[in-house]
Amino acid sequence: MPLTTVAEHKTERLEVLAADGTLDASVAPRISKEKLLELFTVMTRIRVFDERAIKLQRQGRLGTYPQILGQEATQVVPALCLEPKDWLVPTYRGQGAYFARGMKLRYSLLYWGGDDRGVKFPEGNNDLMFAIPVGSHMTQAMGLAWGEKLRGTKNVSICWIGDGASSKGDFHEALTFAGVHKLGMIMFIENNQWAISLGREAQCAAETLAQKAHGYGAYGIQVDGNDALAVYKAVCEAVARGRAGEGPTVIEAITYRMGHHTTADDATRYRSNEEVAEWKAKDPLERFRKYLLKDGILDQNALDRIQKEAEEYVAEEIKEYEAFSKPNPLDMFANNFATAPWPLIEQRAELEEILREKQSRNEIPELPPAEGRFP
Amino acid sequence: MAIKNLLQGINEGLRQAMEADERVVLLGEDIGKNGGVFRVTDGLQKLFGPSRVVDTPLAELGIAGAAVGLSLTGMKPVAEIQFSGFTPPILDQVICHFGRMRNRTGGRSSLPLVVRAPQGGLIHAPEHHSEAPEAYFCHTTGIKVVMPSTPEDAKGLIIAAIEDPDPVIYFEPKRLYRTVKGEVPEEKYATPLGKCRIAREGSDCTIVSWGAMVHTSLKAAEELEKSGVSVEIVDLRTLTPLDIDGVLASVRKTGRAVVAHEAPNTGSWAAEVSSLIHERAFDALKAPVQRVGSWDIRQPLFKTEHYYIPDAHRVVRGVNKTLSRVKAA
Numbered sequence: 130m131p132l133t134t135v136a137e138h139k140t141e142r143l144e145v146l147a148a149d150g151t152l153d154a155s156v157a158p159r160i161s162k163e164k165l166l167e168l169f170t171v172m173t174r175i176r177v178f179d180e181r182a183i184k185l186q187r188q189g190r191l192g193t194y195p196q197i198l199g200q201e202a203t204q205v206v207p208a209l210c211l212e213p214k215d216w217l218v219p220t221y222r223g224q225g226a227y228f229a230r231g232m233k234l235r236y237s238l239l240y241w242g243g244d245d246r247g248v249k250f251p252e253g254n255n256d257l258m259f260a261i262p263v264g265s266h267m268t269q270a271m272g273l274a275w276g277e278k279l280r281g282t283k284n285v286s287i288c289w290i291g292d293g294a295s296s297k298g299d300f301h302e303a304l305t306f307a308g309v310h311k312l313g314m315i316m317f318i319e320n321n322q323w324a325i326s327l328g329r330e331a332q333c334a335a336e337t338l339a340q341k342a343h344g345y346g347a348y349g350i351q352v353d354g355n356d357a358l359a360v361y362k363a364v365c366e367a368v369a370r371g372r373a374g375e376g377p378t379v380i381e382a383i384t385y386r387m388g389h390h391t392t393a394d395d396a397t398r399y400r401s402n403e404e405v406a407e408w409k410a411k412d413p414l415e416r417f418r419k420y421l422l423k424d425g426i427l428d429q430n431a432l433d434r435i436q437k438e439a440e441e442y443v444a445e446e447i448k449e450y451e452a453f454s455k456p457n458p459l460d461m462f463a464n465n466f467a468t469a470p471w472p473l474i475e476q477r478a479e480l481e482e483i484l485r486e487k488q489s490r491n492e493i494p495e496l497p498p499a500e501g502r503f504p
Numbered sequence: 505m506a507i508k509n510l511l512q513g514i515n516e517g518l519r520q521a522m523e524a525d526e527r528v529v530l531l532g533e534d535i536g537k538n539g540g541v542f543r544v545t546d547g548l549q550k551l552f553g554p555s556r557v558v559d560t561p562l563a564e565l566g567i568a569g570a571a572v573g574l575s576l577t578g579m580k581p582v583a584e585i586q587f588s589g590f591t592p593p594i595l596d597q598v599i600c601h602f603g604r605m606r607n608r609t610g611g612r613s614s615l616p617l618v619v620r621a622p623q624g625g626l627i628h629a630p631e632h633h634s635e636a637p638e639a640y641f642c643h644t645t646g647i648k649v650v651m652p653s654t655p656e657d658a659k660g661l662i663i664a665a666i667e668d669p670d671p672v673i674y675f676e677p678k679r680l681y682r683t684v685k686g687e688v689p690e691e692k693y694a695t696p697l698g699k700c701r702i703a704r705e706g707s708d709c710t711i712v713s714w715g716a717m718v719h720t721s722l723k724a725a726e727e728l729e730k731s732g733v734s735v736e737i738v739d740l741r742t743l744t745p746l747d748i749d750g751v752l753a754s755v756r757k758t759g760r761a762v763v764a765h766e767a768p769n770t771g772s773w774a775a776e777v778s779s780l781i782h783e784r785a786f787d788a789l790k791a792p793v794q795r796v797g798s799w800d801i802r803q804p805l806f807k808t809e810h811y812y813i814p815d816a817h818r819v820v821r822g823v824n825k826t827l828s829r830v831k832a833a
Contacts, residue, residue, distance in 0.1 A: 262632055327534065327560075461811070
């Protein structure tokens with residue numbers, strides 16, 4: 130018998146803004162002027178923040194920091210396509226997403242400054258604490274979408290991952306479940322071309338990561354991740370699909386990690402300056418700015434004002450970050466259990482004794498009072 | 505002999521093992537072109553090529569399973585997991601396959617393979633970059649667990665691990681990578697697995713330790729010497745199989761023991777060492793064995809991490825507890 134075709138798949142790519150900011154009206158999303166301004170303002174602020182964070186790290190005022198330079202559109206825009214009750218499930222490079230949902234940047238600094246009081250979400254948001262072990266949040270995002278389905282809501286979950294995490298088994302497991310149960314989960318792949326030192330081609334032999342969707346009965350699409358409007362359109366459509374009970378979407382957003390993996394990395398060891406320069410020309414914020422000017426949505430004065438306000442805003446957040454008191458070590462015992470069992474009660478008392486000993490010998494200064502609930 | 509740091513000791517051991525046996529292959533994330541995030545494998549891809557020093561896709565469980573397969577074909581894989589905090593996924597292969605293959609196949613198949621992973625904290629790293637998960641592995645039968653504390657042992661133990669016929673987990677105390685230096689013999693040599701080392705001789709109390717905590721214990725011993733207390737330090741080097749004779753010989757000599765380590769005490773390897781000492785040398789003990797470990801809580805971020813992992817002061821307190829018991833009696 131002749132072979133028959135049992136399934137055929139195609140994977141499309143969406144681009145709305147050309148590199149010079151020209152809009153293709155035939156594929157442009159419906160978006161209000163207010164929303165455009167919101168996207169642009171938040172992207173500008175996170176760009177300024179990122180630059181300042183790197184400087185703080187270099188000056189020893191911050192710990193290891195994962196830069197998001199070049200990924201402002203893929204960080205900020207998806208978060209602004211959601212309602213507060215939709216689940217936000219970012220990666221550790223997710224400051225932009227959390228910020229877009231209203232988290233104060235001082236808490237991001239606090240976390241990367243090694244202080245457990247960091248990462249404090251606004252009340253009422255469904256923002257999930259990010260995972261550091263790569264990709265371990267994917268199946269959780271699936272479970273979140275499942276829970277919302279069982280509860281009868283239309284809330285979706287959106288899970289950011291990198292190109293590297295798409296190699297993990299968790300990716301397969303999350304999308305397998307999400308497909309079978311038609312869950313409103315969006316797997317948003319920020320394909321920034323580099324998983325530390327491993328380039329995209331060495332990560333996976335498939336032409337696109339978006340096409341992986343086909344293996345799970347999910348819808349998959351590739352977008353230009355440095356094109357804020359393409360990202361906006363793809364995510365809004367995926368959210369609508371999720372709310373309508375049509376199942377999961379995989380979005381592969383093609384972008385570029387302009388900086389090192391983190392401040393502990395040296396990207397010059399494994400990639401060329403030419404490649405970085407090539408991507409600099411595709412900068413997402415610059416392209417957005419050109420579009421806003423070209424279409425007369427904003428004039429230069431308004432752009433300058435947004436930039437200036439971003440700098441003032443970030444400076445204030447840094448001031449607030451540095452005004453935090455030193456953490457009291459005893460607070461490490463808070464929030465480990467609803468009610469702390471005896472080992473923690475004993476050990477906290479022992480640490481208290483040790484701190485007193487060290488203070489009596491002038492080895493450490495007076496400490497602020499412990500803040501955390503215990504036992 | 506050349507003076508090298510711990511990281512250079514491992515690098516030289518890997519290089520010599522690869523020179524001696526072409527079946528030895530390295531695999532892991534960012535170990536090739538980048539030379540590993542700590543540069544432990546720096547220069548090795550240049551020397552041996554990308555098919556023997558392999559940058560893998562980002563999938564720890566895949567790396568561990570690949571090591572099993574490679575090993576069964578007669579290769580000698582040395583896999584790197586970038587941080588011990590990222591080893592939980594590989595437990596699936598470690599627990600269900602590494603330690604069971606020889607036994608399940610009636611001895612016909614064995615898995616000569618090594619998994620390396622940087623271990624321990626106090627390097628101002630983010631979450632999951634500072635853990636001490638050795639007990640999870642020590643609890644698993646059929647595998648060996650190794651952790652050096654000197655450059656000389658780092659080289660000798662990695663060579664021994666690669667030459668061993670059974671799976672070996674080789675933890676690298678990362679805060680020692682560049683901070684501990686010492687003489688390292690030029691030639692290729694193996695430091696026998698299952699043998700401890702006396703890191704310092706003393707007569708009043710034994711501190712059993714491993715990895716970076718050996719150095720914390722050495723500091724504590726100096727502190728105690730000022731008040732006339734003489735401490736002996738046993739560096740386990742191999743956690744499993746434990747050198748029980750070496751540990752007991754020291755404890756029988758001093759009559760007291762403290763086990764100092766970086767993990768939380770509950771269910772820890774220190775608990776096992778303490779238990780063995782009580783079971784086998786109870787008659788020689790002048791006081792119960794003390795464990796000095798981290799607290800039984802999530803490891804805090806780096807601003808307070810040094811109050812979580814024991815410092816020399818906490819080790820001194822542990823030793824003093826064993827001494828005060830006797831005074832009270």
